[in-house]
Amino acid sequence: MTPEQNDLLCRVEGAAPMGQLMRQHWMPACMIEEVAEPDGTPLKVRLLGEDMVVFRDTNGRVGALDEFCPHRRASLSFGRNEECGLRCLYHGWKFDVDGNAVDMSSEPVDAKLRSTMKTKAYPVREAGGFIWVWMGDPGNVAEFDPPNWAAAPDDKISIVKMHGACNWAQVLEGSIDSAHSSSLHSSNMPAALDVAGSTATDTAWLRPSADKAPRIEVEKTPFGFRYVAIRKPIVDADKQDYVRMTLFVAPFTVHIPSNDRYHLSQMLVPIDDVNTMFYWIAWHPTKGIGQDEWRRFCGAEVGKDVEPVTFRKVRNAENNYLQDRDAMKQGDFTGIYGIPTQDMAMWESMGAIADRSEDRLGSSDKAIFTFRTQMYRAAQAVQQGEAAIGTVEPRVPHGKLMSFEGMVPKGDDWRNLNVSDEELRIRANQAARKGRTVEAAESVA
Ligand code: FES
Ligand SMILES: [Fe+2]
Known part of the structure; x- marks a missing residue:
């Protein structure tokens, strides 16, 4: 292979075609046992050069969110996982498993931002001991086909x-x-x-x-x-x-x-x-x-x-x-x-x-x-x-x-x-x- 062909085969970050190819498949983010506990420790996960945080909420639902808080980019992995959401430690913004901002402590109660704020949430499945995430087009989520x-x-x-x-x-x-x-x-x-x-x-x-x-x-x-x-x-x-x-x-x-x-x-x-x-x-x-x-x-x-x-x-x-x-x-x-x-x-x-x-x-x-x-x-x-x-x-x-x-x-x-x-x-x-x-x-x- 030439060095250019080798790069095409190997590189997955950003716009690299191999990474884009993988984004058309469900990706294993972690094992279920790593986020087994409701309101347990959130887990930092990096996939295809993209950072996310995976957590199980109070009701047992699993979320996979962009690791970095949409407010000022602090890591949500330090966040408080409680009462059905992950709360950023820095200014207290809180997100549910679907990425909706359910509280924004640092903003006035009537702030317009409150009703529209969302962070990136990856679609999630649990199967075969793994948490799977969809990193591709959110408008075109493939059916999950479980491995053997x-x-x-x-x-x-x-x-x-x-x-x-x-x-x-x-x-x-x-x-x-x-x-x-x-x-x-x-x-x-x-x-x-x-x-x-x-x-x-x-x-x-x-x-x-x-x-x-x-x-x-x-x-x-x-x-x-x-x-x-x-x-x-x-x-x-x-x-x-x-x-x-x-x-x-x-x-x-x-x-x-x-x-x-x-x-x-x-x-x-x-x-x-x-x-x-x-x-x-x-x-x-x-x-x-x-x-x-x-x-x-x-x-x-x-x-x-x-x-x-x-x-x-x-x-x-x-x-x-x-x-x-x-x-x-x-x-x-x-x-x-x-x-x-x-x-x-x-x-x-x-x-x-x-x-x-x-x-x-x-x-x-x-x-x-x-x-x-x-x-x-x-x-x-x-x-x-x-x-x-x-x-x-x-x-x-x-x-x-x-x-x-x-x-x-x-x-x-x-x-x-x-x-x-x-x-x-x-x-x-x-x-x-x-x-x-x-x-x-x-x-x-
Ligand atoms: S950086 Fe997360 S609430 Fe401010
Ligand atoms: Fe081997």
Whole structure:
């Protein structure tokens, strides 16, 4: 990529096309648990370089307002959250969850300003453990389409949250990069003879393959793409393949292969051009993993591995991620504790915004290449006034999108694994349309 193309892919602040593209999708602002309490502490949130304050009012309604008071721009995050509104400390103006000024203590009772004053309030939804906000055109709010872990209200959901000090796109490229799991996470995902698929223990995910050079195949879809990493299994390698399928749901969601206890999804959400919030969701309708256990497994416990409120890492670039060279000599591959922190060390080491004019992709990077070209073109399209990727028909309902992991007999087509009926119908329609176009072209010829 040229530096200009790289900027188009990565930058999200202000009028940047990629930020405008994301504004046509609902954005996760924070976890529900961060603003669970009515009249609790308001939360500062930064998304796409825009600052807001999220709070739950006395009646349990959630509001997301411009962080800065419309009076003289003091931060509402210090405000008093009480009696159904957030009151600015500076002169006492108070706003409800819809942004209406319900009190303006410093103004005369009959001031005209009182009846017209409003601050910016983002539309809000609560689903799947998250508070979602709409940052796009307020006159054109899209219907909220819950992701797969939020589609069923009774699913057991656990979330890891971690701040990344670098651009969102290099974090996302880590989520669609199956090959790195066989090196970077090899101590956490060791090969095992006696498992048929990814198997979760208390400390590791065992996998039935020791193959470090997967064959990658990609299929573009209306929502983004799905790709598989095909590995030689330890057992019956002449009859079957070990297949791990990942889905990229534009612009920032990835469903990675499940294990025998829970499904796994990630959201790589731009805070601004050079900071990203990493969310890792473990979920299942019946089995699953508890919130505390999930955070312990990932080395992402709040107050121990990540700072409360900011979710900045205790093991970070300043202290070399507390890399333990002795542990490495004794067999630990990275000497860095916790899967997400291992990833963070790699992503942040690339610089605030990775220079893609300098990297050399190999055959294991096919999904990375697809992501770059697909999203670069999608940003260009938005720049030219077209609709954002994932917002036009035909749309596959997001709740039905699933990754896949397991043994597949050699010769079987992975493109049909875990595909919903809705998507099969869309595919059939597209194939029929293509057939008609070819027929028409032939009849003209
Ligand atoms: S700055 Fe908020 S009330 Fe004055
Ligand atoms: Fe990773």
